[in-house]
Amino acid sequence: xxxxxxxxxxxxxxxxxxxxxxxxxxxxxxxxxxxxxxxxxxxxxxxxxxxxxxxxxxxxxxxxxxxxxxxxxxxxxxxxxxxxxxxxxxxxxxxxxxxxxxxxxxxxxxxxxxxxxxxxx
Numbered sequence: 001x002x003x004x005x006x007x008x009x010x011x012x013x014x015x016x017x018x019x020x021x022x023x024x025x026x027x028x029x030x031x032x033x034x035x036x037x038x039x040x041x042x043x044x045x046x047x048x049x050x051x052x053x054x055x056x057x058x059x060x061x062x063x064x065x066x067x068x069x070x071x072x073x074x075x076x077x078x079x080x081x082x083x084x085x086x087x088x089x090x091x092x093x094x095x096x097x098x099x100x101x102x103x104x105x106x107x108x109x110x111x112x113x114x115x116x117x118x119x120x121x
Contacts, residue, residue, distance in 0.1 A: 009040070009047045013059050015110040017052035023087055023109050024050065054110065063113045065103075071095055071118040075104045078116075 014020035103117030
C-alpha cells in the first residue's frame with residue numbers, strides 16, 4: 001500500500017473550550033475556527049483539531065508527542081510564558097534525558113499530556 005500522506009492531525013478534547021483555545025494560542029499555535037465547537041491549530045505545517053468535547057477517560061488518556069529541533073530552547077520559552085500561573089491545572093515537567101533523546105512535558109488545562117522531545121538520531 002503506497003501512501004502519499006501530507007499530514008496527520010489528531011483530535012483532542014477540551015474541558016473548557018475557550019480556556020484551551022487561549023492556552024494553545026499562547027503556545028504559539030495559529031488558530032482557524034472551523035465551527036463554533038471546533039478549531040484547527042497549526043504551526044510550521046503541523047496541526048491538530050481542538051474540540052469542545054470533554055470525556056474524562058478520553059482526555060485523561062490523551063498524549064501528544066511534538067518533536068522539536070531544540071528541546072532546551074523550547075523549555076526556556078515555555079518557562080518564560082509562565083503558563084501554570086495563567087492557567088489552572090497546567091503543569092510543566094522539566095527535561096528528562098533518555099537513551100533515545102530528551103523531552104519535557106506539558107499538561108494542558110484539560111489534562112492532556114504533551115511530550116515535547118528531541119531525538120538524538
